Amino acid sequence: MYVNSIKARTYAVLVKAILSKEDFDDYEIIRKIYSYEVLTPFYVKIALLFSVIYFNMISLMKKRAMMYSLKKDEIELLIKKIENTFYGQSLIMIVKLISTLVYFDDDIHAANIGYKHLEHCR
Numbered sequence: 001m002y003v004n005s006i007k008a009r010t011y012a013v014l015v016k017a018i019l020s021k022e023d024f025d026d027y028e029i030i031r032k033i034y035s036y037e038v039l040t041p042f043y044v045k046i047a048l049l050f051s052v053i054y055f056n057m058i059s060l061m062k063k064r065a066m067m068y069s070l071k072k073d074e075i076e077l078l079i080k081k082i083e084n085t086f087y088g089q090s091l092i093m094i095v096k097l098i099s100t101l102v103y104f105d106d107d108i109h110a111a112n113i114g115y116k117h118l119e120h121c122r
Contacts, residue, residue, distance in 0.1 A: 009068035010052045017075040018099040032102045051091040058082055
């Protein structure tokens with residue numbers, strides 16, 4: 001797992017910006033995303049990779065910097081702009097899905113909404 005790759009660094013800042021949380025460890029976010037990504041079909045993997053490329057290309061065109069090097073408020077503003085585009089809506093939904101999976105995979109965060117992991121299996 002490459003935690004300093006463009007893909008991994010972009011995933012980490014996207015999850016933090018989407019969830020508006022800074023208290024996540026980048027390594028933990030990336031590890032969880034990769035663990036979900038392994039279980040997904042190939043077309044979801046391609047869509048996730050394309051979303052990273054798309055977001056970084058938009059960031060390069062608008063801000064002249066890669067997305068992971070921007071400040072949090074700039075990333076959030078850029079995400080809102082991307083959501084208003086045709087392709088951006090679908091791509092941001094995939095990233096939001098992964099972000100919520102990562103966030104609520106933690107027992108503490110899941111308990112905040114009243115969910116207890118594997119409670120239904122007992």
